[in-house]
Amino acid sequence: MGKSGLSNLALRTVEPPITWLMGMTLARPKLISLAAGFTDSASLPVRETRALLNGLLGSKREGRKALQYGSTAGDPALRRLTARHVAMLDGAQMTRGGIYDPERMFITSGSQQLLYVLSECLCDPGDIVLVEDPTYFVYLGITQSHGLRCRGIRLESDGIDLAALEAVLERLRTQGELSRVKLLYLVTYYQNPTGLSTAWAKKAEALRLLRHYERMAGHPIYLLEDAAYRELRFFGEDIPSALTVPGGRDRVIYGGTFSKPFATGMRVGFGILPEPLLRVVLRVKGNHDFGTSNLLQQLMRVVLDSGEYQRHMEGLRSRYAIKAKAMVRAMRAHFPEGIEWREPTGGLYVWARLPRRVRTGVNSRLFKSALRHDVLYVPGGLCYAEDAARHRPDHEMRISFGGESVPNLRAGVERLGATLKQVMGR
C-alpha cells in the first residue's frame, strides 16, 4: 500500500489499451478506425428494436416487469430461450438437468462481466491462466489487474497447438506450479484477434489434457470457452462447443453474448457453468449489481422470442461477409509484398503478419505514420500476454471490418497500405 491509499489491485491496474484506442478515435474526427471492434453501425437493428420495445412496453404487465428489479441469475424466460439457442447451435436437446438446463446459466452485463467475475472467483494474485498466443487483449487487462500470470499457447490454423499446451503444463508440473493453474481461456470461434476457429477435436483433446494435469494440480482446471463471435459466420459449418465434449459438463465454462451479434449498445451476455462454480459466481455477481438491467433482459427475451434475432443474424452475416471481402480485396490492391493474412470466414477481424523487422507497436514508426495518415489499427503486441518463455511479437496488426462503412474500409486500407509501403519500402 503506497501513500495513495489505493489497493494493490488499483496500483497494479494499467490503463486498458481499449480506452486509449477509443480516445484516439474521438480525438481525430477524420480518422478511419480499423482498430475498433465496433459493429457495423448501418446494420444496427434500430427499427426492429423500436418495434419490439413498443410491444413490450405496450403491455402494462410486461412493461412493469421490465422496469422492475429482476433476480441475480437473470430472467428465467430469457435463460430458457438462451439455453435452447445454445443447445440448437450445438445440435443438442435442452433437457431438465442436462448440460443446457437454464439453471446452469446466468445472464451477464456483456460477456466481459463473465470474464471478470470468473477471474475474481477462480484466481488469486500469482495464479496462472493459460491463453492463446495471441489472445483477446481486454481479457489480458483483467489478468493484469488481478496480478495473474499468463502462459501463452501457440496458435495453429485450427486452434491451439496441443503439443505446446502439453509442454507448458508439463513444465508447470516440473516447476511445482500446477497448483496455481486455474483455467485455459480459448476464444474458439473467429478468434479475436486472429479470426481462427478451434476444431472440435482440439477442444476435446485440450480438455483431456487439462483433466490429466488437474489430478496433479489437486483442483479443477477449467476450459473457459469464449464464444463471442460464434454466430458471425460467413462460410462453412458451425463447430459444436466444448460443452459437447464428454466430461464437458463439469469443466467447461461457456460464455456467449448477444451484444456483438445484435447490438453492442445492449450489453447482454451469458455464461453456462458447472453448478458448484455457478453458485459462487452468482454470489459475487450479486455483490456487483444483483442482476443485469431487467429492461435489457426483457428486450433480449422478445428479440429472441419473436424470431428477430435469427432474421437479424442472417442479414448481418451476409453484410459482414461483403465487408470482409471488400477489406481483403483492398488489402490485395494496396498492401505491399511480404505481408501475410488469411481471408476471414467469420468474426470481425483480419490479422496481418508483417516481416519481422517491421514493428507495429504504439511507439513504432509505422503506428505513428499510420496515425498521421489518419488510420488506426490494433498493434499485435497488445494481444500477447506477458510471458517470459518467449519474446513478445511486435510485427503484427489486427484490423477490423466491423465498424467502418465499405468506402471507409477501402480508404482506410489504402491509407494503411501507403503507410506500409513508405515504412517497409526502404
Added chain:
Amino acid sequence: MGKSGLSNLALRTVEPPITWLMGMTLARPKLISLAAGFTDSASLPVRETRALLNGLLGSKREGRKALQYGSTAGDPALRRLTARHVAMLDGAQMTRGGIYDPERMFITSGSQQLLYVLSECLCDPGDIVLVEDPTYFVYLGITQSHGLRCRGIRLESDGIDLAALEAVLERLRTQGELSRVKLLYLVTYYQNPTGLSTAWAKKAEALRLLRHYERMAGHPIYLLEDAAYRELRFFGEDIPSALTVPGGRDRVIYGGTFSKPFATGMRVGFGILPEPLLRVVLRVKGNHDFGTSNLLQQLMRVVLDSGEYQRHMEGLRSRYAIKAKAMVRAMRAHFPEGIEWREPTGGLYVWARLPRRVRTGVNSRLFKSALRHDVLYVPGGLCYAEDAARHRPDHEMRISFGGESVPNLRAGVERLGATLKQVMGR
C-alpha cells in the same frame, strides 16, 4: 486455496441475504413482502419510457448511437445532465473545472457498481471501512466478500454520532491501525435501513475529523456519500451534499442513482469522484464492462432532458408519502405496545425497534412465525457490520412501503402485528 481451486475472495463470499430474501418471496406466492426494496410497481413509468424510446429510436442517428458501444466513463451528454442535476440539488452552479464538472463523473450500472469498484480500488483484505451502525446490508456483502473489516459508528437521529466517530478513529490510532482505514461510508438521505438523514453540519465535521486523522494514516480517508434515496423526499428541505463542504472536492465520493427514483429495471447510477481516484476507478470499470449499456444511458439522457424525470419524481414523492402514511397508520393500529419507530420523511423504509428481549433474526421465533403468516421483513441484524466492539443487535426490523400496494401494506402490517402480539404477548 482449497481443493476447490477457488480464489480467496470466492471462498470468503457468503450468500447475499438479498438473494435469499428474493428467493423466499418467489417461493411463497401469497407472501406479502415488506422486505424488498423494490419500487412501487404501479407507478413505474411504463408509458413514458415507451414514448421516450419511440422518440429516441425514431431517429436513425440517435438510435444507432444508442445501440452502439459508448465510452467507459459514459455518455458525455448524460454526464453533463447528471452533473447539472446534482449541482441543482446542491444549489450550486456547474462550472468547468468545478466540483460538478462532468469530467469528474462516470456512469455506472446502478449505484451498486460504484460501491463495488470503489471497494476494489481502495481496499485490500484486512483494510478497514467505517460504516453507520446499522447500514445498507448489500454494502456489507461487498466488504465481507473482500475481506474488509468494518467499524460501526453509532447513529443518532441526524446522522452518525461524531463523538463515536472520533472515539473509533482514536482507538484505531492507538492500535496502530489508522493506516488500514480507507473510507467512511454514509447513506446520507433517508438511510437504508433507518430512514434517517445526515445533517450538513455532521457531514462537515465528519470530513474535518477524517482529514485530521488521515494525516496520521498517511493517505486520504474518503467520505463516501451514498445518496441513493436523496430525491425520494416527502417533507422538508433537501440537505446539500458533502460535496459542498469546504475541501469536499478532494475527499468526497458522491454516489447517486436513477434506478431507485425512476425505474429499478434500468440500473443507471453515477459517481462523482476526486480526479486521481476517478482515473483509477475508470481503469477497473473498463475491465468490468468498458461502459454501461449505451441504450440505457441514452434512454436516461432523454428522460432527464425531456423533463420527464422531474415530472415523475413529483408524482412519486406524493405516492410514496401516501404509502408511508398508510403503513405507519397500520402500524399504529396493529403493532403492540413497546415497539418504537419514526414516521419516515422520505425513502422507502421504516425501522422498528422491538423490546431487546424479542429477537428478529432469521432463526427467531418471530421471523418464522411471520413467514407462517405470509409476511416478510428484513431482520435488523443483517444491517449491522461484524464488529467485535459491540454485540450485534438482534431486536429490530426494516419494513418497506416501496413495493407492495396500499391494501397489501395494510394487510402485511396487520399480519406482522398479529405475529408480534403472539410472540411478544406472553
